[in-house]
Amino acid sequence: MWKHHILGSMLVAIVVALAFTFAPSNTAYAKTYNWGFTKSKEGKPADAGHELEAVLKEYDAIYKGRPDEKVIYLTFDNGFENGHTESILNTLREENVKATFFLTGHYLKSATDLVKRMIDEGHTIGNHSYGHPNMANLPEEKMIDEWKKFDKLLNELTGVERTYFVRPPEGVFSEKVLEIGNRHGYRHIFWSIAFVDWDKNSQKGWEYAYDELMKQLHPGGIILMHTVAKHNADAMPKFIQEAKKQGYRFGTLDELVTDFTLERKN
Structure with missing residues (x-):
């Protein structure tokens, strides 16, 4: 636990220091962006x-x-529990893979036992906001409250x-969201591998998820999946x-951020 505390303190110091380097310069600061990208093909x-x-x-x-480097990073977004997270955790334990679970306040309250298991088994908890709002539309005070309220509940339930x-x-x-997050010690993590998997009523079979993942697989990929999908668990x-057979290693976001920070300094 002390290692996580020290590493966490280092991450906060790095992010906060960077935040004061960047000053909003124009109206683009408030422009809303919708994350998207051209998907990987043939390992590119x-x-x-x-x-x-x-x-x-x-x-x-x-x-x-x-x-x-053939390192990939497994992340999950959990807004609510749909009965498949336990299976995913079982697989991660059997394969000795660590992941990051980005949770909401609702998930913390409604699936506390699973959250505690994630922590006990060495996974990282990420902050997907307390109430899952459009962060770009919020005033600064409410934006901060979304992150801090989540953290407060996480601390109360898990320590x-x-x-x-x-x-x-x-x-x-928006740039405003990123800058305010930095100022309060939060690093924004997006993703480079994803597919339609968030509709609990659209279960497409394990081949669908497997094919999408393998088709988009690339060195350095940050994978986003939702645990509501049975096909993801399967x-x-x-x-x-x-x-693993193709030579990939599953890394952690702690490793990624450390490498990223060192690379930016050089």
Whole structure:
């Protein structure tokens, strides 16, 4: 636990220091962006395009890792429990893979036992906001409250002091969201591998999820999946095993942020 505390303190110091480097310069500060990218093909990294790349770079937000190392990062967004997270956790334990789970306040309250299991088994809890609003539409005070209220509840239920990684609901954000997040010690984590998997009423079979993951797989990929989909849980064992066979290693966001920060300094 002390290692996580020290690492967390270091991450906050890095993010806050960077925040004061960036000062809003014009009306683009409040412009709303919807996260998106050109998907990977044949192992070539996903590409968010010049404008989004520039915005993320200015505020040290991340959506993919190094293109020359076969490391990938598994993340899940959990707004509510649909009965499949336990299966995913079982697979991660069996395959010795660590993931980050971006949770909401509702999930913390309604699936506390699963959250505690995530923590006990070495996974990272990310902040997906307390109430899952459009963060770009919120005034600063309410924006901060979304993150802090989540952290307060997380601490009360699990003893975890706070989160360091945040992900905006539905990928909607602005420079204002990124800058304020930095100022309060939060690093924004986006993604470079994703597919339609958030509709609990649309279960397409494990082959669908597996094929999408393998088709988009690329070095440095940050994978976004939703635990409400049974096809994701069912595809997980085969996907992890095949990715390992192809020489990929599953890294953590702590590793990614450390590498990213060192690379920016050099």
